[in-house]
Amino acid sequence: MSHDDFQRHEASIFTPAFFALLLLTLIGFFLVAMRFVKGIGAVSNMSDGYPWGIWITYDVATGTAIACGGYAMAILVYIRNQMSYHPMIRSAVLTSLFGYGLAGFSVMVDVGRPWNAYNFFIPSKWQVNSAMFEVALCVMAYTTVLLIEFLPALLTRLEEADSRSLRRLADRLHRRIGVAPDRLMTRIEWARAGAAWLRPRLDKVLIFIIVLGITLPTMHQSSLGSLLLIASTKLHPLWHTGFLPLLFLINCVYIGYSICILESVLSSYAFKRPFETRELTGLAAIIPWVTVIWLSVVVGDLLWRGQLGKVFAFDFYAGFFLLEIGLVAGGAFILFSRANRASVRWLFVSAAMIVLGGALYRFNVYLIGFNPGDGWRYFPSLAEFLITVGIIAFEILCYKVLVKVLPVLPRLHGRDHAPPAAPPLTQPH
Amino acid sequence: MKERDGWGREVSRRDFMRVCVTVSAALGLPFGMAGRIAEAAMADGRPAVIWLHFQECTGCSESLLRASHPTVATLLLEMISLDYHETLMAGAGHQAEAALHASMQGNKGKYLLVVEGAIPTRQDGIYCKVAGKTALESLQEAAAGAQAIIAIGSCASFGGIQAAAPNPTGAVGVGDIIKDKPIVNLPGCPPNPYSLLSTILYFTTFNKLPELDAKGRPLFAYGRKLHEHCERRPHFDAGRFAQAFGDEGHRQGYCLYKLGCKGPATYANCSVNRFNDIGVWPVSVGHPCIGCTEQALLFNTAIADKVQIHEPTPFDSYAPVDLKEKGKGPDPLTTGIVGLAAGTALGAGAMVARRLPVDSGTQENDHGAAD
Numbered sequence: 109m110s111h112d113d114f115q116r117h118e119a120s121i122f123t124p125a126f127f128a129l130l131l132l133t134l135i136g137f138f139l140v141a142m143r144f145v146k147g148i149g150a151v152s153n154m155s156d157g158y159p160w161g162i163w164i165t166y167d168v169a170t171g172t173a174i175a176c177g178g179y180a181m182a183i184l185v186y187i188r189n190q191m192s193y194h195p196m197i198r199s200a201v202l203t204s205l206f207g208y209g210l211a212g213f214s215v216m217v218d219v220g221r222p223w224n225a226y227n228f229f230i231p232s233k234w235q236v237n238s239a240m241f242e243v244a245l246c247v248m249a250y251t252t253v254l255l256i257e258f259l260p261a262l263l264t265r266l267e268e269a270d271s272r273s274l275r276r277l278a279d280r281l282h283r284r285i286g287v288a289p290d291r292l293m294t295r296i297e298w299a300r301a302g303a304a305w306l307r308p309r310l311d312k313v314l315i316f317i318i319v320l321g322i323t324l325p326t327m328h329q330s331s332l333g334s335l336l337l338i339a340s341t342k343l344h345p346l347w348h349t350g351f352l353p354l355l356f357l358i359n360c361v362y363i364g365y366s367i368c369i370l371e372s373v374l375s376s377y378a379f380k381r382p383f384e385t386r387e388l389t390g391l392a393a394i395i396p397w398v399t400v401i402w403l404s405v406v407v408g409d410l411l412w413r414g415q416l417g418k419v420f421a422f423d424f425y426a427g428f429f430l431l432e433i434g435l436v437a438g439g440a441f442i443l444f445s446r447a448n449r450a451s452v453r454w455l456f457v458s459a460a461m462i463v464l465g466g467a468l469y470r471f472n473v474y475l476i477g478f479n480p481g482d483g484w485r486y487f488p489s490l491a492e493f494l495i496t497v498g499i500i501a502f503e504i505l506c507y508k509v510l511v512k513v514l515p516v517l518p519r520l521h522g523r524d525h526a527p528p529a530a531p532p533l534t535q536p537h
Numbered sequence: 538m539k540e541r542d543g544w545g546r547e548v549s550r551r552d553f554m555r556v557c558v559t560v561s562a563a564l565g566l567p568f569g570m571a572g573r574i575a576e577a578a579m580a581d582g583r584p585a586v587i588w589l590h591f592q593e594c595t596g597c598s599e600s601l602l603r604a605s606h607p608t609v610a611t612l613l614l615e616m617i618s619l620d621y622h623e624t625l626m627a628g629a630g631h632q633a634e635a636a637l638h639a640s641m642q643g644n645k646g647k648y649l650l651v652v653e654g655a656i657p658t659r660q661d662g663i664y665c666k667v668a669g670k671t672a673l674e675s676l677q678e679a680a681a682g683a684q685a686i687i688a689i690g691s692c693a694s695f696g697g698i699q700a701a702a703p704n705p706t707g708a709v710g711v712g713d714i715i716k717d718k719p720i721v722n723l724p725g726c727p728p729n730p731y732s733l734l735s736t737i738l739y740f741t742t743f744n745k746l747p748e749l750d751a752k753g754r755p756l757f758a759y760g761r762k763l764h765e766h767c768e769r770r771p772h773f774d775a776g777r778f779a780q781a782f783g784d785e786g787h788r789q790g791y792c793l794y795k796l797g798c799k800g801p802a803t804y805a806n807c808s809v810n811r812f813n814d815i816g817v818w819p820v821s822v823g824h825p826c827i828g829c830t831e832q833a834l835l836f837n838t839a840i841a842d843k844v845q846i847h848e849p850t851p852f853d854s855y856a857p858v859d860l861k862e863k864g865k866g867p868d869p870l871t872t873g874i875v876g877l878a879a880g881t882a883l884g885a886g887a888m889v890a891r892r893l894p895v896d897s898g899t900q901e902n903d904h905g906a907a908d
Contacts, residue, residue, distance in 0.1 A: 153864065153865040153866075154864075155863060155864035155865070156863075156864075157863055157864050158864055373893065374889070377889060377892075377893065383894075383897070385897040386897075389897075450896070450897045451894075451895050451896060451897065452893045452894050452895075452896070452897065453890055453891075453893040453894065453895050454895070456889065456890050456893050457890050460886055460890075483861055483862055483863045484863050484864050485862060485863070485864050485865070485866040486864050486865070486866070487865070487866050487868075487871070487872070488871070489865065489868075489871060490870060490871040490874060493874070493875055497878075
């Protein structure tokens, strides 16, 4: 677990994309403020029939699955001991951290009485039999675990940071605020020494944190499925099954691997770094088998429950079911071919299909296949959408900034600190 | 409310308000009326009440006074000026008679007359005498100056057990003798103390009597058959009946109709208001209703007799389910923007995919997109 596997991406932070994302983030957070000032009805279309709108469906149920890259990679690296994938783990963990942190944030936006949320920290108030309690507890614990998993990146940066810009700033502020430069430097040295002291010790216990980080999503991703078990009369029979927890668990694994591929291809493309094709090809070989397990459970369960006929009803629900199955199966089918697995384009296309199909599965379970009774209808309001978009934009924004200030992306061997204008020609390893 | 030294024990404000709210609920009044009722109950000009006992067992007074929780009795006795009550007043003999006549003279036309017990009429009513006067004479004398009359219990309302065949004393209810005064019948053996309290509070609050049915019973308490609100009603509807006392069905709490329950023909609030402040009533402890609020049933039918069922099944039509559109659906602006965004994302994805190398891309990453 050498930290030498990672490096900072040296590029300007303030790009046009940065400002575009910032604008979306600001709009989103302005609407979040509106929600707290004027109430949840002012921004959302949620109702008694549909108390869970797009915030829970996307930000929590789907967002955490998309954030399962860290989980899936941790299984691969630490359980299957395939250390060649280790360079990819830090960006996966960072994505997971944002995904989960913002899922927790979305819940706070979504709950009707957020001022009661403090009860969550009082064990005597816990309802330990609730699947929702498990989800909440695991999401919080997993966010903490991800933070600790990500901490080495921050500590390395603290150790290696040159403090020239900070010193320049202190020099400018000198007369007005009166921070003595030598005192400032002492402080910086303390922080550096502290980081240097902590990092090797953290490295020693990190594996236990990582094991916890693998346990927690296994627990709560299945619980996300359990949440809908209770809605047996409301969820369409195509999706309501006792296997919901298992399906959600497997679903998050293939979404996790696929999102790692997407993320890697897109950041290589956007940051003009070489494609990590060798690792991606290896990852891509796992995905179709996971989806085959998932599809077998889905189809087998439909057969067993005698609901297979609903698929061929070709109504609204069957359409979405077929789309979901088609995307996942189509993506998996592409990846069965060795040639396609070695092609960046086909990797991207198939991973995108599987992520879309897997996410659609969660949308189907939480929203599209959910019918609370005659007359009820729901479609997210614009403000609801913009809050979700704002949260996603914030996630990407933070990712883009953090990879430029902290060592997150895989180190490019042979050419450290490549200037952004000249893309390196070498591939990692 | 000023704490007063009450009969029995003091009534806390909480208990007082609870009783006032209960009474206004029992009367079917809006919640806000509880305040007016509380004011009326606290007002100083307490109505004079003369309470006469004739052919009866004093069970009605007992059920009021011996409630395990004395709030109702305390309130009632605090609220009214009970000038004459043979079993409650301290005085006796001439002293008691003097109090009765003083009140009748002093409050002429203003007092409430409560009658408990039936009035014998055969042989000039010689079967019941107090102070040398027959019940008939006492009633006529007291009723002449009364503002209104409350006949409490089945005996005062329609003769009760005394009037059961062959009715040797010719016992009748108040309504058979007094024709020129407003009479409220509160039949029951005994009636619920709350019905008396509610009637008196209604009278003092609004200065009129509550709405009555054809038999002179206030509709707020006697407006519905107790069968309609019986806790065993689901068993009736499902056809689960106790066949004999102590059988399996009886132990399971099944419907008591086949044991002779008169609930389907009895208008009363027992199944709702209940008794003894602990929520019991005969049916709740396994005994069929004997129809004590109905002249045609009590002592005129055997306890085991089954009444004719006129509505064997529950109502078969339900309130329409509201099929109006609930919640907000898509609006054009949102769908437009979402569609545009989704289309853009798909298009951008397709463009990226097109620019990505088909091979492993390891030779050169020479795409033109800028960050």
